[in-house]
Amino acid sequence: MSNDAYSTEPDRLTFHGYGGLDLAGDSWGPQDGPLVVFLHGGGQNRHSWKDSGLALAKAGLHAVLLDARGHGDSAWAPDGDYRREAMVGDLMGVLEQLGRPAILVGASMGGLTSLIATTHPRHDLITGLVLVDVVPRTERAGVQRVLDFLSSSPEGFASLEEAADVVAAYLPHRRRPRNPEGLQRNLRRRSDGRWYWHWDPAMMSGKGEDIDLHTAALEDAARKLTIPVLLVRGALSDVVSEEGVAAFRALVPQAEYAEINSAAHTAASDANDEFTDVVVDFVRAHVQVK
Template structure:
C-alpha cells in the first residue's frame, strides 16, 4: 500500500495520437503499479477524474487520465476528425507508448471508445474494461439531451455566471455552485471577452455517433463488440441516469454474462463526478480483484 502523502500531484504527460494529434494527460501514482487509463465523456476533460487519480495512486495503482482529441489540452484535429475510429486509434497509440497492459475506464463517449478498442487488432493491450453509464442500447431521449447541450451556446457566454446557469439547467440533480470560478477548467476566454467551452465545435459539425438513425447502426457495432468480450468487465450505472436504463443494463448483461455490475443510487449520467468516492471504490475493488491482492 502506498503512503497517503505520496503522489498528491500528477505528472503532466503527452502522447502522439492518430494522425499526429497530441493527446494530453496526467499521470498519477507509481509507474510499476497496475495501469488504469481513464477516458472522459464528451465535453469533459481529464480533470473529471482528478479525485479518482489521487485515490488510485494512494492504492498503489498507476492512473493515466487523458484529454480526448478536441478536448482540454489535447490538439484539435485540423480536419475535424472526431470519429469513434480515430479515438480508438488514439487510445491504442497511447497504450503502445505506455507499453503495459491496461485497465480502461471510460465514461459515455470514452466508454464507447474503450468498448470498440476491444475489437482492435491490438486489443490484447486492454486487460479489463470499466464502462461508466454507457451501454450499446442507450435511451434516445437521454442521448439527444446530451448532444443538444454540447451543441448549445456556440456564441459562448458573457460571464462565468451565465455558463453556470447553463450547466445547472443541464444537471438539475446537482446543487448549483455558489462560486462559478471552477468552471474555468472547462472554458476558454477569447479575445472578444466571451467564455467558450474548451472543446472543438467541429465535433458537433457533422453526423455524430449516436444521433438520430445512427443510434441503431452503432448499436449493432457495439453489441457485436460486447459479444466478443472475454476480458473482465465492470458496468457502472447512475440510478438517476436518463441515458442508461435498467432495460439497457439487462440487454448488456445478456450479451456479457460475466460482467460485474454496480449501481450508484445518488448519481445520474455523470456518475463518476456525482458520487466520486463510491465510483472510485468500485474501480479500485474491480482492479484489485483482477490483479490479486491489495495493489502495492
C-alpha cells in the same frame, strides 16, 4: 514520474495519437503499479477524473487520465475527424506508448471508444474494462439531451456565472456550486471577453457520429468480451435504462454491475467517492497490487 505515490499533483504527459495528433494526459501513482487508463465523456476533460486519479495512486495503482482529441489540452483535429475509428486509434497509440497492458475506465463517449477498442488487433493491451453509464443500447431521449447541451451556447457566455446557470439547468440533480471558478477547466476566455466551452465544435458536425448508428457494432464488441468487465450505472441516468443494462448483461453474462443511487449520467463526478471505491475494488480483484 515522481517517486511519491501520494503526490497531490500529477505528472503531465504528452502522447501522439491517430494521425500524429498531440494528446494531453496526467499520470498519478507509482509507475510500477497496475495501469488504469481513464477516458472522459464528450465535453469533459481529464480533470473530471482528478479525485479518482489521486485515490487510485494512494491504493498503489498507476492512473493515466487522458484528454480526448478536441478536448482539454489535447489538439483539435485539423480535419474535423472525431469518428470512433480515430478515437480508438488515439487510445491504442497511447497504450502502445505506455508500453504495457491496462484496465480501461471509460465514461459515455470514452466508454464507447473503450468498448470498440477491445476489437482492435492489439486488444491484448486491454486487460479489463469499466464502462461508466454507457451500454450499446442507450435511451434516445437521454442521448439527445446530452447532444443538445454540447451543441448549445455557441455564442459563449458573458461570465462564469452565466455558464454555471446553463450547467445547473443541464444537471438539475446536482447542487449548484456557489463558486463557478471550477468551470474554467472547461471554458476559455477569448479576445472578445466572452467565455466559450473548450471543445472543438466540429465534434458535433462534419466527421463526428451518432452512436445510435453503431449499436450493432457495439453489441458485437460486447458479445466478444472475455476480459473482466464492470458496468457502473447512475440510478438517475436518463441515458442508460434498466432495460439497457439487462440487454448488456445478456450479451456479457460475466460482467459485474454496480449502481450508484445518487448519480445520473455523470456518475463519476456526481458521487466521486462511491464511484472510485467501486473502481478500486474492481481493479484490486483482477490485478495484483503491491
